[in-house]
Amino acid sequence: MTRTLEPTLQGAAATAPAPGPLPAHVRVAVVGSGFAGIGTAVRLLQEGVEDFVVLERASSLGGTWRDNTYPGCACDVPSHLYSFSFAPNPRWSRAFSPQPEIRAYLEDVAARFGVLPHLHCGTDLLAGTWDDDALLWRLTTSRGDLTADIVVSGCGGLVEPAYPDVPGVGSFAGPAFHSARWDHDVDLTGQRVAVVGTGASAIQFVPAIAPQVAHLTVFQRTPPWIVPRLDRAYTEPEKALWSRVPALLHASRAAKYWFRELQLLAFTDDGRLRSAAQREARRHLARQVPDPELRARLSPDYAMGCKRVLISNDYYPALVQDHVEVVDCGVREVTPRGVVDASGREHEIDVVIYGTGFRVMDIPVARCLTGREGRTLGQEWSDGGAQAHRGTTVAGFPNLFLLLGPNTALGHSSVVFMIEAQISYVLEALRALDRHGVRALEVRRPAQDAYNAALQAQLDDTVWNTGGCRSWYRDENGRNFTLWPTHTFTFQRQTRRFDAEAYELRTAARSTAP
Numbered sequence: 001m002t003r004t005l006e007p008t009l010q011g012a013a014a015t016a017p018a019p020g021p022l023p024a025h026v027r028v029a030v031v032g033s034g035f036a037g038i039g040t041a042v043r044l045l046q047e048g049v050e051d052f053v054v055l056e057r058a059s060s061l062g063g064t065w066r067d068n069t070y071p072g073c074a075c076d077v078p079s080h081l082y083s084f085s086f087a088p089n090p091r092w093s094r095a096f097s098p099q100p101e102i103r104a105y106l107e108d109v110a111a112r113f114g115v116l117p118h119l120h121c122g123t124d125l126l127a128g129t130w131d132d133d134a135l136l137w138r139l140t141t142s143r144g145d146l147t148a149d150i151v152v153s154g155c156g157g158l159v160e161p162a163y164p165d166v167p168g169v170g171s172f173a174g175p176a177f178h179s180a181r182w183d184h185d186v187d188l189t190g191q192r193v194a195v196v197g198t199g200a201s202a203i204q205f206v207p208a209i210a211p212q213v214a215h216l217t218v219f220q221r222t223p224p225w226i227v228p229r230l231d232r233a234y235t236e237p238e239k240a241l242w243s244r245v246p247a248l249l250h251a252s253r254a255a256k257y258w259f260r261e262l263q264l265l266a267f268t269d270d271g272r273l274r275s276a277a278q279r280e281a282r283r284h285l286a287r288q289v290p291d292p293e294l295r296a297r298l299s300p301d302y303a304m305g306c307k308r309v310l311i312s313n314d315y316y317p318a319l320v321q322d323h324v325e326v327v328d329c330g331v332r333e334v335t336p337r338g339v340v341d342a343s344g345r346e347h348e349i350d351v352v353i354y355g356t357g358f359r360v361m362d363i364p365v366a367r368c369l370t371g372r373e374g375r376t377l378g379q380e381w382s383d384g385g386a387q388a389h390r391g392t393t394v395a396g397f398p399n400l401f402l403l404l405g406p407n408t409a410l411g412h413s414s415v416v417f418m419i420e421a422q423i424s425y426v427l428e429a430l431r432a433l434d435r436h437g438v439r440a441l442e443v444r445r446p447a448q449d450a451y452n453a454a455l456q457a458q459l460d461d462t463v464w465n466t467g468g469c470r471s472w473y474r475d476e477n478g479r480n481f482t483l484w485p486t487h488t489f490t491f492q493r494q495t496r497r498f499d500a501e502a503y504e505l506r507t508a509a510r511s512t513a514p
């Protein structure tokens, strides 16, 4: 029997009615209500733009922080930095706050800044087509159609759960679910649990569930580099001080920002800083895993940073417990009774949990948006890989802005910083449309190509490309389509001004490529 592993987002609540009917036309349609969508909505309102909607397919806002409810879920960039610059929060409970707090923060920001009247939950963008005669986007949603002058996609890259590419996934007879769709109805107490994957989510939930289960088998394909998590609870006096003296909160954020920008050098320098960081990570492993045999199996054989560096104080201690087993030869097959590892041994299991990440290269928005030349974004990117100008605009797709588009993710800091830089760029573009009295703007292909050639050259010497690992940062051809190659302030500088000279600005339809 093959079953689906993906319940609807947020279960029954996904059917909750959205506020009011969709307008027939808006100036801006924002898609998604995570950090990107909510941040855009707030900044539009601050800019005086009221004529917009936020389309969200799930029943409530929050994106990543609504969908990932697994035990132990928290950010791994400090909260003072992993939050909006325009909405600092002195009340974070910890240095790295847990998921419910981050979700509540986004809900609070949306309410406080007046976003909720614009939010249409339960509204899945199914298709969007650029109409080059009318110079607008024609959008089809699960709740009806609308048109928009401008589309801002905040659809996220880590939204569609990925499952291992092995036979039998879906055939398991017991409960099986992905960490991003945690099934809280399944009681793990006393169960034999398999965890497939050892990425950023798994290292958070493995220690959280280990005390509860009878036996835990962790299937590891590649061991991650793990460094200590410098986490602590903030005290009430600290929080009170940050509330009363915002400059101190700002200073805390700035200190965390610059520390992370320094850390970047470990990924981009000649390897000396990285060697020091690797030594520290090995010491962390040695302190927490006394058994040399297990330690060897948990030791990465690629350069640190090539895959995302993880932070944890309790993952290794969870693995050394007697009832926890690490299987490091990978998974060959899932059967109705359990999981068969690559050596052919079948592990009998009661519950399977997939901590196998996301389909980064297969985001639905790439399939559903069709540009001026009648091609979807996915088709546009099928030859040369996903690419955009300044990570945001794509030739052939007028008036479309992709937040956290190609090469805007980070290996070292908060993507909220990148999102805010992109939103500034979008607002600059809107101002340029008004200033020039035009209705459409489209990046010129040569400008986009030149931008990407320079960006890829910069990535060439970084550990993300040379570190000797397989990671979701790179596509099947080895091209790094996700990461920004250098300091985030460089991206901020690039997106501060709208480079109109790179664009074709139009008041009427055109039929030839720019």
Ligand SMILES: Cc1cc2nc3c(=O)[nH]c(=O)nc-3n(C[C@H](O)[C@H](O)[C@H](O)COP(=O)(O)OP(=O)(O)OC[C@H]3O[C@@H](n4cnc5c(N)ncnc54)[C@H](O)[C@@H]3O)c2cc1C
Residues within 6 Å of the ligand: 031, 032, 033, 034, 035, 036, 037, 055, 056, 057, 058, 061, 062, 063, 064, 065, 068, 073, 074, 075, 076, 077, 082, 123, 124, 125, 126, 154, 155, 156, 157, 158, 159, 201, 364, 365, 403, 404, 413, 414, 415, 416
């Ligand atoms: C467990 C976890 C922890 C993370 N921790 C960190 C961290 O510490 N630091 C960091 O920098 N990054 C972290 N990330 C990355 C994280 O995804 C980003 O930081 C950020 O939350 C992305 O925000 P977003 O708004 O772009 O996308 P998302 O938060 O993914 O939101 C996208 C929204 O778009 C909606 N949507 C998608 N398609 C459609 C459609 N067709 N129609 C309507 N709605 C649609 C989705 O339902 C979702 O609500 C983490 C990711 C995960 C999964």
